[in-house]
Amino acid sequence: MVPAGGYLLVSALLFSLGVMGVLLRRSAIVMFMCVEMMLNAVNLSLVAFSRLLGDPTGQVLVFFVMCVAAAEVSVGLALVIALFRNRESIDVDQIRLLRG
Amino acid sequence: MQVVLFGICALLAIVGAVGVITARNPVYSALFLVLNFFSLAGLYLSLEAQFLAVTQVIVYAGAIVVLFLFVIMLLNLRPEDLPRFRLDRTGPLVVLLSLGLLLGVGMGIWSLLGASFPQDPQAQAVGTVESLGRALFGRYLVGFEVVAVLLLVAMIGSVMLAKRRFQ
Amino acid sequence: MMPQWTPYLVGLPLLGFLLSGLLGLLWPRYRRWEIGIGVLAVSVVALAFLLALGLFVGLPQEELPLRVVLYQWIASGDFAAPIAFRLDTLSLWMTLIVTGVGALIHLYSIGYMRGDAGYWRYFAYLNLFIAAMLLLVLADNLLLLFLGWEGVGLCSYLLIGHWYADREKAFAARKAFVVNRIGDFAFLIGLLWLFREVGSLDLGVVLDRAGAIESTALGAIGMLLFLGATGKSAQIPLYVWLPDAMAGPTPVSALIHAATMVTAGVYLLARLSPLYVLSPGVLGLIALIGALTALLAATMALVQTDIKKVLAYSTISQLGLMFLGAGVGAFSAAIFHVFTHAFSKALLFLGAGSVIHALEGEQDIRRMGGLSRHMPLTYCTFLLGALALAGLPPLAGFFSKDMMLTAALGSGHEVLWFLGLVSSLLTTLYMGRLLVLVFHGAPRAPAVSRAHEAPAVMRLPLVGLAVGAVAAGWIGWPDLLGHGAWNWIGRWLSDSTADLEHGLSLGLEALSIALSVTVAVGGLWMAFRLWGRAGLEADHMLQRRLGGLYALWQSGYRVEAIYERLFVRPLLQGSAAPLRWSERYIAGGLIGLASRSAFFIGSGIRRLQTGLLSLYALVMLIGALGLLAWFLWRSL
Numbered sequence: 063m064v065p066a067g068g069y070l071l072v073s074a075l076l077f078s079l080g081v082m083g084v085l086l087r088r089s090a091i092v093m094f095m096c097v098e099m100m101l102n103a104v105n106l107s108l109v110a111f112s113r114l115l116g117d118p119t120g121q122v123l124v125f126f127v128m129c130v131a132a133a134e135v136s137v138g139l140a141l142v143i144a145l146f147r148n149r150e151s152i153d154v155d156q157i158r159l160l161r162g
Numbered sequence: 163m164q165v166v167l168f169g170i171c172a173l174l175a176i177v178g179a180v181g182v183i184t185a186r187n188p189v190y191s192a193l194f195l196v197l198n199f200f201s202l203a204g205l206y207l208s209l210e211a212q213f214l215a216v217t218q219v220i221v222y223a224g225a226i227v228v229l230f231l232f233v234i235m236l237l238n239l240r241p242e243d244l245p246r247f248r249l250d251r252t253g254p255l256v257v258l259l260s261l262g263l264l265l266g267v268g269m270g271i272w273s274l275l276g277a278s279f280p281q282d283p284q285a286q287a288v289g290t291v292e293s294l295g296r297a298l299f300g301r302y303l304v305g306f307e308v309v310a311v312l313l314l315v316a317m318i319g320s321v322m323l324a325k326r327r328f329q
Numbered sequence: 330m331m332p333q334w335t336p337y338l339v340g341l342p343l344l345g346f347l348l349s350g351l352l353g354l355l356w357p358r359y360r361r362w363e364i365g366i367g368v369l370a371v372s373v374v375a376l377a378f379l380l381a382l383g384l385f386v387g388l389p390q391e392e393l394p395l396r397v398v399l400y401q402w403i404a405s406g407d408f409a410a411p412i413a414f415r416l417d418t419l420s421l422w423m424t425l426i427v428t429g430v431g432a433l434i435h436l437y438s439i440g441y442m443r444g445d446a447g448y449w450r451y452f453a454y455l456n457l458f459i460a461a462m463l464l465l466v467l468a469d470n471l472l473l474l475f476l477g478w479e480g481v482g483l484c485s486y487l488l489i490g491h492w493y494a495d496r497e498k499a500f501a502a503r504k505a506f507v508v509n510r511i512g513d514f515a516f517l518i519g520l521l522w523l524f525r526e527v528g529s530l531d532l533g534v535v536l537d538r539a540g541a542i543e544s545t546a547l548g549a550i551g552m553l554l555f556l557g558a559t560g561k562s563a564q565i566p567l568y569v570w571l572p573d574a575m576a577g578p579t580p581v582s583a584l585i586h587a588a589t590m591v592t593a594g595v596y597l598l599a600r601l602s603p604l605y606v607l608s609p610g611v612l613g614l615i616a617l618i619g620a621l622t623a624l625l626a627a628t629m630a631l632v633q634t635d636i637k638k639v640l641a642y643s644t645i646s647q648l649g650l651m652f653l654g655a656g657v658g659a660f661s662a663a664i665f666h667v668f669t670h671a672f673s674k675a676l677l678f679l680g681a682g683s684v685i686h687a688l689e690g691e692q693d694i695r696r697m698g699g700l701s702r703h704m705p706l707t708y709c710t711f712l713l714g715a716l717a718l719a720g721l722p723p724l725a726g727f728f729s730k731d732m733m734l735t736a737a738l739g740s741g742h743e744v745l746w747f748l749g750l751v752s753s754l755l756t757t758l759y760m761g762r763l764l765v766l767v768f769h770g771a772p773r774a775p776a777v778s779r780a781h782e783a784p785a786v787m788r789l790p791l792v793g794l795a796v797g798a799v800a801a802g803w804i805g806w807p808d809l810l811g812h813g814a815w816n817w818i819g820r821w822l823s824d825s826t827a828d829l830e831h832g833l834s835l836g837l838e839a840l841s842i843a844l845s846v847t848v849a850v851g852g853l854w855m856a857f858r859l860w861g862r863a864g865l866e867a868d869h870m871l872q873r874r875l876g877g878l879y880a881l882w883q884s885g886y887r888v889e890a891i892y893e894r895l896f897v898r899p900l901l902q903g904s905a906a907p908l909r910w911s912e913r914y915i916a917g918g919l920i921g922l923a924s925r926s927a928f929f930i931g932s933g934i935r936r937l938q939t940g941l942l943s944l945y946a947l948v949m950l951i952g953a954l955g956l957l958a959w960f961l962w963r964s965l
Binding site for chain 1: 164165168172175176179180182183188191192195198199202205206208209210211213214217218221222225226229230233234236237239244245252253256257259260261263264267268271274275276277278279280284285288289293294296297298302305309312313315316317319320321323324
C-alpha cells in the first residue's frame with residue numbers, strides 16, 4: 063500500500079512546478095494553465111486527506127474548487143481575449159498599464 | 163494494484179506538468195495539461211474517490227482544456243507572437259524559491275509521510291456518489307446553491323467581456 | 330388613566346418633531362403644505378395636554394409620587410441613570426402648564442407664521458422644545474433633567490435664530506446660547522458634586538439623603554445649581570440674554586421666553602426644595618437676587634420703547650419675584666406664580682404679536698396708539714392680561730404675587746418684602762404705560778389706521794389665555810380666608826415642595842394684602858393719569874424729572890457695557906494672537922506636513938508599482954514562503 067505521504071509529495075511537487083510555470087512563462091494563457099495545475103495539486107492533497115480522515119468534507123471542497131476554477135477560467139480567458147484584441151499581444155510583460 | 167496505479171499516474175502527472183511549463187507552443191502545453199489532468203483522475207481512482215475522478219475528467223479535461231484550446235485557436239497566434247521564456251536574472255531565483263517551497267511543504271508534512279489509509283469499509287466508502295451526495299445536499303446545500311449562482315455570473319461576465327470592443 | 334402612559338407625554342411631541350423635521354427635510358413639497366404641518370404640530374401637543382389632563386384627573390393624589398421607568402440609559406459601575414419619569418404633584422402641574430399653554434401658542438403660530446419660508450422648521454423646533462421641556466419637568470433623574478435642560482436651551486437658540494439670515498438675530502441667538510452656557514456649566518459642576526456627595530442622581534435618593542450632606546458642600550452645590558437657574562431664568566447676573574432673545578418670532582417669546590423655559594430655574598428650586606431648605610444662607614441669597622432682579626428689571630421695563638422689550642424686562646422682573654418667593658421658602662407660591670404668570674405673560678406676548686402682525690412688523694410703541702378701535706378683541710384680552718400681571722384682584726396675578734409677598738413678610742424679610750412691593754408698583758406703572766401708549770390716545774403712525782384684527786386661529790388662543798389670566802388665581806385664595814382652606818394649590822403642591830412655615834399674624838397679612846391692592850389700584854390709576862393725558866410727553870417729562878436715573882435705566886444700568894468691557898473684549902483680544910499663531914503653525918503646519926509627507930511617501934512607493942504581473946507574483950511567492958517558514962518555526 064502506498065502511504066499518504068506519497069500522494070502529498072506528488073501534490074507538493076505539482077504545486078511547485080505550477081509556481082515555477084507561473085513565474086517563468088510570459089504567455090498569459092500558459093500562466094493560466096499553471097494556475098489550474100496548482101489548483102489541481104491542492105485538490106489532490108484534499109482528496110488524500112479526506113480519504114485519510116474518512117470525512118467527505120475534503121472531497122466536497124474539491125468539488126467546489128472545480129466549480130470556482132471553471133468560473134475563473136471562463137472569466138480569465140475572456141479577459142485574455144479582450145486584452146489580445148486591444149494590445150495584439152498576450153505577453154504579460156508588455157502590459158504595464160498599472161505602472162505607478 | 164493500487165501501487166501500480168499510483169506509480170504510473172504520479173509519473174505521468176509530473177511529466178505532464180513539466181511539459182506544460184516547458185512546451186513553447188501553447189497547444190502542446192494544453193495537451194500536456196490534459197495528460198496531467200487525466201493522471202490526476204487516475205490518482206483519485208486509486209484513492210477510491212470515484213465521483214471526483216469522473217468529475218475531473220468531465221470538467222477539467224473535458225471543459226476547461228477545451229476552453230483553453232478554443233481560445234488559443236481563436237487568437238491564432240503566429241510563432242513570432244509567442245512570448246519567450248523569461249530566463250533572465252529572475253529565472254534561477256524562481257527555481258530556487260520553488261524548491262524552497264517544496265522543501266518547506268515537505269517538512270510540514272514530514273510526520274504524515276508514513277501514515278497509511280484506513281481500510282475499513284466505511285472509510286473506503288467516503289468517495290462514493292452516495293456519500294458525497296449526502297454531504298452536498300445536506301450540510302453544504304447553501305454553498306452548493308451559491309456555487310450555482312457563481313457559475314451563472316461567471317458565464318454572463320465572460321460573455322460580456324469577450325463581446326465588448328474596447329477603444 | 331395609567332401612569333404607564335407617562336412616556337408618551339414626551340414621546341408625542343418628539344414624534345411630531347421627527348415627522349415635521351424629516352418630512353420637511355426630505356420632501357420639499359411638504360414644506361409648503363402649511364395646514365398639514367400646523368395641524369400635526371398642534372395635535373401632538375394637544376394630545377399631550379389631554380394625556381396630562383387624564384393623568385391629573387385619573388391619579389389620586391394619595392398615589393403620588395410615582396416612578397415610571399422606561400429603560401436603563403446609562404449604567405457604569407455604581408452609577409446608573411435610567412430613563413425614568415417622576416409623576417408627582419409638582420411635575421404633573423408643570424406638565425399641565427407646559428402642554429396647555431404650549432398647545433394654545435402652537436395654535437396661534439399657525440396664523441402668525443403663515444407664509445414663512447421656515448414654517449416646517451419652526452414647528453419642528455417648537456415640538457422639540459415641548460418634548461425637551463416635558464423631559465425636564467418629568468425627569469426622575471437629575472442627569473435626565475439636565476438633558477431636558479440643555480434641550481430647551483438648544484431649542485431656544487434655534488428659535489431665537491429662526492430668521493438667521495439677519496445678522497442681529499443670529500447674534501442674539503448666539504448670545505442667549507453662550508450666556509446660558511455659563512449657567513449650565515455651573516449646573517453641571519453642581520450635579521457632579523452632588524453625585525460625589527450622594528452617590529446617585531435619582532431624585533428620590535438625592536432628596537432622601539440631602540440631610541446627610543455636609544453643610545458647606547450642600548451650600549456650594551446649592552449655589553452652583555442656583556447659578557445654573559439664574560442663567561436659564563434670566564436672573565442677575567445672567568439676565569442679559571433675555572431682552573435680546575426677543576429677536577425670535579413672537580410666539581416663541583411667549584412660549585419659551587415667558588411661559589415655560591425661563592421658569593425652569595424656579596422649577597429646579599422647587600424640585601430641590603428639600604435640599605435648599607437645609608442651607609438658609611443660600612436661600613437668603615436667592616431671595617436677595619430675586620428681589621433685586623425684580624426691582625431693576627422693572628425700572629428698565631419702564632423706559633423701553635419696543636413693545637416686546639417691555640414684556641421681556643417684565644418677564645425678568647416677574648421671574649425675580651418668583652425667586653424671591655422661592656428664597657423665602659414659599660416654593661409652592663413661586664410655582665403658583667409660574668402658573669398665573671404663564672397665562673398673563675403668554676397672553677400679553679400673543680397680544681403684542683397680534684399688534685405687530687397688524688402693523689406689519691412695527692414694534693416701536695412710539696408709533697402706535699389708538700389701536701383699541703381697530704383691534705377690540707386684542708385690546709380686551711391684552712387689557713385683562715395687563716391687569717392680571719399688575720396684580721389687580723380678583724385677576725390671576727394678584728393671588729400668586731400676594732402669596733409670595735406675605736411669605737416674604739412672614740419669614741422676616743421685611744426689606745425684601747418692601748422691594749417686592751416697589752416692584753409691584755413699577756409693574757403697574759409700566760403695564761399701564763404700555764397699555765395706554767399702544768391702545769389708547771390718538772394714532773401716532775399712519776399704519777395704525779390700516780390695522781385689522783388677526784385671523785380666528787390667532788384670536789382663539791387669546792381668548793383661551795384670557796380666561797386663564799382671569800381665573801387661574803382662584804385656586805389659591807389667601808390664607809386669611811378660612812385659614813388656608815381655600816388654598817387648593819398650596820395643598821396640592823405641598824406634597825412635592827418643602828415650604829418653610831411662616832407664622833404671620835392675621836392682622837399683618839391683612840395689612841400686606843391691603844397694601845398690595847392699594848399699590849395695584851394706585852399704580853394703575855397713576856399710570857393712566859400720567860400717560861393717558863400726556864401720551865409720549867409723559868416719557869419726556871419723566872426723563873426731565875429723573876435725569877441721570879432715567880438715563881441709567883435706559884442704558885440698563887450699563888451692565889451690557891460693563892460685561893462687554895470686562896469679559897467680551899478681553900476675551901476676543903486675548904484670543905486673537907493665539908488664534909493667528911495656531912492658524913499658521915499648528916493648523917497650517919500640520920496640514921502642510923500631512924500633505925507633504927503623503928507626497929514623499931507616495932513618490933517613493935510608486936516605484937514598487939511596476940505593473941509587471943510576474944514581479945507581483947514573485948513577491949507573493951516570497952510572502953507565502955515567509956508565512957510557511959513562520960508556521961514551520963512555530964511548530965518546531
